[in-house]
Amino acid sequence: MxxxxxxxxxxxxxxxxxxxxxxxxxxxxxxxxxxxxxxxxxxxxxxxxxxxxxxxxxxxxxxxxxxxxxxxxxxxxxxxxxxxxxxxxxxxxxxxxxxxxxxxxxxxxxxxxxxxxxxxxxxxxxxxxxxxxxxxxxxxxxxxxxxxxxxxxxxxxxxxxxxxKTIPEKELDLIRSAIQRNQLTGNHRYSRQIEDEHGIRIVNRGQGRPRKTER
Known part of the structure; x- marks a missing residue:
């Protein structure tokens, strides 16, 4: 998009x-x-x-x-x-x-x-x-x-x-969130599959800024 x-x-x-x-x-x-x-x-x-x-x-x-x-x-x-x-x-x-x-x-x-x-x-x-x-x-x-x-x-x-057909609200939220945050459109099983195939870690974050960590 x-x-x-x-x-x-x-x-x-x-x-x-x-x-x-x-x-x-x-x-x-x-x-x-x-x-x-x-x-x-x-x-x-x-x-x-x-x-x-x-x-x-x-x-x-x-x-x-x-x-x-x-x-x-x-x-x-x-x-x-x-x-x-x-x-x-x-x-x-x-x-x-x-x-x-x-x-x-x-x-x-x-x-x-x-x-x-x-x-x-x-x-x-x-x-x-x-x-x-x-x-x-x-x-x-x-x-x-x-x-x-x-x-x-x-x-x-x-x-x-x-x-x-009526689109489930959960489906709409997932797709919108994935597009806006450049994240996967898929379930946890698919995320693990991508991680295994490419040797990377994938985290789908929720809304808002990431929490600051203590230094």
Whole structure:
């Protein structure tokens, strides 16, 4: 997730959205990534990216996309300065437990913002592809989505039904917290798995500043 500097508007017209979207398409191919879901809001973006076996590909991809958008808008507006609020925030997702939930979460952003009443009314998200079957070169269909049915129509209907169901508050809190704090979106079992695979210790902290320690 990446926001505009000081939460300023990044996309002011159709051309701004379209330019950013086209750059995602080009860059995901350049860096060998897959994009399972996306939502471009007026002042921030949400992307679910699979970098394959090259984790650093996400940073390279986002750096190029963000830089292109900044140069594009600064040239058009004849200005200089930062477009984005620093580095993007990220969260590793436990795909088995939360990939579909995270896709749903970002595709419902326009509803939570009061911009539309139904997800299919918003043009700049992956819902049109995943829920309606519209062709979208930007979207790669993940294995959990493909497992929702044996045909395209079955998968679209099952996913549409899933998106419109009431989301548990615990799930919302977990995803929001993970994004804001750059923490894992997953349970304790998944955290231990990541720790074992990479030899690191993962601590998902709660809200507030860390407690000061005695010197």
């Amino acid at each position: 990446q926001r505009g500097h000081n939460r300023q508007t990044v996309f002011t017209c159709h051309e701004d959205f379209a330019y950013y979207r086209q750059n995602i398409i080009e860059c995901k191919e350049t860096f060998g990534c897959k994009v399972y879901a996306y939502c471009l809001m007026t002042n921030h973006v949400h992307l679910i990216i699979d970098p394959g076996n090259t984790p650093e590909a996400i940073s390279l991809m986002m750096k190029r996309i963000s830089g292109r958008q900044a140069r594009y808008l600064n040239t058009r507006e004849k200005r200089s300065g930062s477009l984005w609020e620093g580095r993007f925030k990220s969260s590793i997702i436990s795909d088995h437990d939360y990939l579909l939930a995270c896709c749903r979460y970002i595709e419902l952003n326009p509803l939570r913002a009061g911009m539309v009443e139904k997800p299919d009314e918003y043009k700049w998200s992956s819902y049109g592809c995943r829920g309606l079957g519209k062709a979208d070169q930007l979207v790669d269909l993940d294995r959990y989505y493909l497992a929702l049915g044996e045909t395209n129509v079955e998968r679209q209907n099952a996913y549409a039904d899933y998106v419109t």
